[in-house]
């Protein structure tokens with residue numbers, strides 16, 4: 436397949452790995468932001484082929500992982516109501532809140548449906564005027580444009596039975612939080628290519644300068660990731676603080692301007708809690724006041740829900756690059772994909788799930 440199979444070519448990847456081995460002279464810790472990149476790295480074994488000087492740590496860019504548990508409990512409470520059709524992408528259905536998941540709500544008679552786009556949820560609202568249709572609008576900058584479009588479209592159609600349960604998060608404030616921590620270990624970043632396809636990378640030079648770290652926009656195939664690592668290593672070895680683009684076939688510095696304008700029309704910045712990490716200032720989007728009537732949290736009384744995380748789970752430290760999944764004694768024992776205890780095992784994109792799925796967890 437054009438623009439895919441060549442980026443999985445083992446010979447081409449090995450050529451870049453050789454160049455990395457030639458370039459590196461001392462230890463460096465590099466974080467890949469995105470859970471999709473983490474899975475590609477662990478699945479292909481790329482981390483085990485790198486010279487021992489380079490340690491990859493896994494970032495917080497897994498949208499299901501960082502959705503706060505209280506928001507999942509709010510989704511469960513809303514989805515249980517008899518007047519509600521609750522809609523979501525499929526990967527949220529098995530994410531546990533404090534006791535159950537959306538599958539259990541559906542098994543108990545709740546009307547929970549998987550949709551492939553929030554615009555399908557708008558169509559459901561138009562076709563079911565006697566019902567309240569709610570869409571679970573989670574994710575990073577990548578899912579914000581269609582979610583914003585659904586609100587614009589529902590408003591234009593005069594639908595007052597459509598709302599969104601919003602938990603949007605933004606990458607740049609998370610990078611500030613990681614790099615500004617006194618415990619930070621990250622010396623260079625692989626930025627998430629799909630986020631940058633929407634938002635561009637014009638926000639990154641100020642982050643690179645402020646903390647003295649190189650940042651390279653990187654794709655998702657093994658060759659993309661190897662090329663991103665090579666660019667970061669060259670900058671680190673040369674003492675260069677800059678922003679590079681190793682995903683130029685998809686990403687421009689400006690990004691997708693119409694998508695950014697649509698996001699800005701519907702959402703405004705807010706502080707947001709990240710599961711396992713806590714509140715990061717200015718790291719989320721919420722509906723602007725002119726669209727507040729489409730906010731499911733306001734429409735349904737769910738403000739008082741305050742659940743607790745498992746005390747065994749170290750997902751917060753993993754998401755900040757301070758620890759790795761095998762540092763957790765619960766992995767593969769009390770915590771598995773079937774019975775996840777925390778954020779990074781919950782999602783198919785989570786770092787703990789990647790280690791479990793690709794055989795990195797030692798058998799007892």
Ligand code: SF4
Nearest residue numbers: 748749763770777787
């Ligand atoms: S293995 Fe499970 S309990 Fe341990 S950090 Fe990962 S998600 Fe949390």
